Amino acid sequence: MGSFLGFVYRQLTFKPKPIPAHVNLQGKTALVTGASGGLGLEASAELAAHGLSRIILAVRDPSKCESIKSTISSKNPDIDVQIWELEQESLPSIKTFTDRAAGLDRLDIVILNAGVKGIEYAEAKGGHELNVQINHIGTALLSLLLLGPLQKTAQGTNAPARLTIVSSENHFWVNLKDIEGPDTLASMDVKDNFGKGMDRYSLTKLLNVLWMRELNSRATGNVVINAVNPGFCRSKLHRYHSGGASFANMIGWTAAQGGHCLTDAATSHPNDKGAYISEQVVKSPSPFVLSKEGQNAQLRIWNETVDLLKQELPSTDLLSNVPRYPGSKLAAISTSSWEFYWNYYHNGRMLFEIERLHKIYGPVIRIGVNDLHVSDPEVYQDLTRTNSGFTKDAGFYLTISLPGTSIGETDPEKHRVRRKVLSPALSGTRVQELAPAVLQKTKELLSRFENASGASSSICVTSAAKAFTMDIISKIVLGQELGCVADPAFRNELTKHLDAVFRMGWAPTAFPRLSWLALQVMSMTAVLPFPVPLASLKRSCLSITKKYLDIFSPNHVTKGTATRIEACNTNNHSRSAVIDVLMDPTSAVTHTVPSLDELNDEILMLLIAGSDTTSNAVIFAIYQIATHSIVRQRLIDELKGALPSLGEEDWITYDQAKKLTYLA
Structure with missing residues (x-):
């Protein structure tokens, strides 16, 4: 592909075919942009004839399209034909359009067909060059914001959804100097850089292919994303280009034949994600696209486009549906x-x-x-x-089966609300209030070390550090300690089960997508090396939660909440523990008091985080100080230099610790 003679030969010898009669789209919803005429309308009519339940025609002026709706409905009486307004020159219009699409019960097929071929410089409503605005920027925004509904449908129906971006063979015929600079999109808004004839149109069609490939590399879920060359057709696309219109009349396909190419790309090739489709078969895009320079340009165009969209739509979450990053x-x-x-x-x-x-x-x-x-x-x-x-990867949190908690919440907005609720319980002021408890717990731990040393016995530093942090974290979370440091083995019922979960954790960590199955099997099968670890862990934590709340039924959370708050008020006790703020319905406007199971999961997640993360730092510090005299001496020298008035038997206060440069 790519040569002019080859292009003419294919136009004269190949004739696109309709999608096969056996293609059944019953129950599905399709959305086509640029559907008021030409290829978009022909593709919409063809899809409707294959049993769609709903077809959405995205057009600039719905008032002019009622006859189109009547025509499609008359031929397909069972279909719901909807005409939606979409002005692709306006990013706010696109956002309004995609917000409406997000409310659909399902969206199976999207064909982004709207485009323009301007051969003279013109400025769109948003200030960008018209070809760039409609063909690339608008199409890119639509693809990002419609990806979510497509992913949701694919997951709910267990069938692939489809996203097709209409490109062109013109992407082969680009002056590569136009895409070599570091600020390609900004330079395309400069009138002097517009070029001649179809240069700008061809460049935007290259941007379509590059964008499609990068979007496909990042997108998750069962959505087949591709780009299609619809061929050279007789349509209103050439209305600003008299030479193109005349040539199309000579060798161009009909609009219906071009529509066949669109419907083929949107319904066939189910295993060809990221493909470029031309003449209804998967083909290689231009050599530039596949080159190292093309790959670099692909990422650069992605970053430039996302940055531009973030600037112009700062309150829009653009990337929530493309959390996957490229790599191996x-x-x-x-x-x-x-x-x-x-x-x-x-x-x-x-x-x-x-x-x-x-x-x-x-x-x-x-x-x-x-x-x-x-x-x-x-x-x-x-x-x-x-x-x-x-957006965090939900698969990771399946390894401990506690999604939806403050640390395990994958949705940024829900995480923000939960963080706001928990902020008082995890603030610097709260940490300062715990300083006496931390000091007392440190003294208890050192006393255990001294006693073991005097008796010439050994202590597991890992268990000791985990016990230390578990007691402190439980003080923050529950308002009371679990007593792990005082236990001869530095354990309680909860930490025993926690150890079992971490020991079995290698499998879900390496293969988190299989974690749910692995955890369920391990929880139910007694013959495996670590029987029922997760179930036992959650039951153990639940017993602690119930004891603390004095709740014996999941249905009594509200009663328990009121009782707990009343008791705290009576005793003039500051409700500063995590469990208190979670049970307080007034802690934030959008906060809902969790159920007992939800509360238990939140507590368990925070206890796990404390025992597994903070304790690792404590373990490392204790080991290095105990085994390396040079580390120990350097620490002593630094402390004396920073706190010259500190005596041999003095303890560092919280305020003093905050003044240490390397701890600040």
């Missing part, structure tokens, strides 16, 4: 397998592979099932900031 396909299946492959079969060259992937895909790449590698500190800060729109 093997790493997306199993972290350990990918590491083993590079370290064993390629002589430890995993770091070199990571560097190579960054050069291709940019600052964020996937190196494991739930692991990202970030090469740019600013990007890392953006991902981890409090108001980040980054």
Whole structure:
């Protein structure tokens, strides 16, 4: 493909065929943009004839399309034909349109067909060059915001949804200098850079292919995303190009034949995600698209487009439906397998592979099932900031089966609300209030160490550190300690089951998509090495929760809440524990008091997080200080330098600790 003679030959010898009669779209909903005439209308009519329950025609002026609705309905009396307004020159109009689409009960097929071929510079309503606005920016925004409804439908129906972007063979015929610069989209808004004839149109069709490929590489769920070349057809696309219209009359296909290409791409090729389809078969896109330069341009165009959309629609969550980051396909299946492959079969060259992937895909790449590698500190800060729109991978939280909790919540908005509710219980002020308890617990732990040393016995530092942090975290979460440090084995019923869950955790960590099945089997099968660990863990925590709340039925949470709050008020007790703020319906406007099971999951998640993360830092610190005299002496010297008035027997207060540079 790509030569002019080859293009003419295919136009004269190939004739697109309708989709086969056996294609059954019964019960499905399709949406087609640019559907007031030409290829979009022909594709809509063809899809409707195959049993669709609903067809949505996206047009600029619905008032002019009532006759179209009547025509389609008369031929297909059982179909619901809807005409929706869509002005692709306006990003707010697109946002309104996609918000409406998000309310559909299902959306199975989307064909993004709307486009323009302007051969003279013109400015769209939003200020961008018209070809770029309609063909690329508007199409990109539609694809991002319609992906969610498509993913939801695919999951609910257990069948692939379809997203087809209409491109063109013109993407082969681009002046590559127009896409080489660092600010391609900005430069395309400059009138002097417009070029001649169909240069700009062809460039936007290249952007369609690059965008489709990058979107496909990032999108999750069972959505088949592709780009289609509909061929050179006789349609209103050439209304601004008299030469093109005349040539189309000579060798062009009919609008119906072009529509066949669109419907073929949207209903056939179910296993060809990310494909470029031309003459109703999967073909290779232009050599530039497949080159290293093309791959770099693909990522750059993605980043430029997303940045532009974020600037113009700052309150819109653009990327919630494309959380998957590019990287190794093997790493997306199993972290350990990918590491083993590079370290064993390629002589430890995993770091070199990571560097190579960054050069291709940019600052964020996937190196494991739930692991990202970030090469740019600013990007890392953006991902981890409090108001980040980054959506967590729900699959990871299945490993402990506690989704929906403050740490396990994958939806950014729900996480923000829960964070606001818990903020008082996890604030710096609350930590300062716990300083005496931390000091007392530290003294208890050191006393255990001294007694063991005097008796020439050993202590498991890991168990001791976990017991220490579990007692402190339980004080924050429950308002009372679990007494782990005082236990001879540094354990209680909860931590015993917690250890079992972590021991079995290698499988769901390596293969989190299988975690639910693995956990269910392990919880029900007594012959496995770690029988019922998760179920026992949750039951153990539930007994603690019930004891604390004095609740004996999941239906009594409201009563227990009132009793607890009343008791706290009577005793002049500050309701500052996590469990208290969660039970308080006044803690935030949008907060709903959780059920007993939800409350138990929240408590369990926070206890797990505390015992597994904070304790690791404590374990590492104790080990290094105890086994390396140089580390111990350096710590002493730094403390004396920072706190010269500190005596040998003095304890560091919370306020003093905050002044230490490396702890601030």
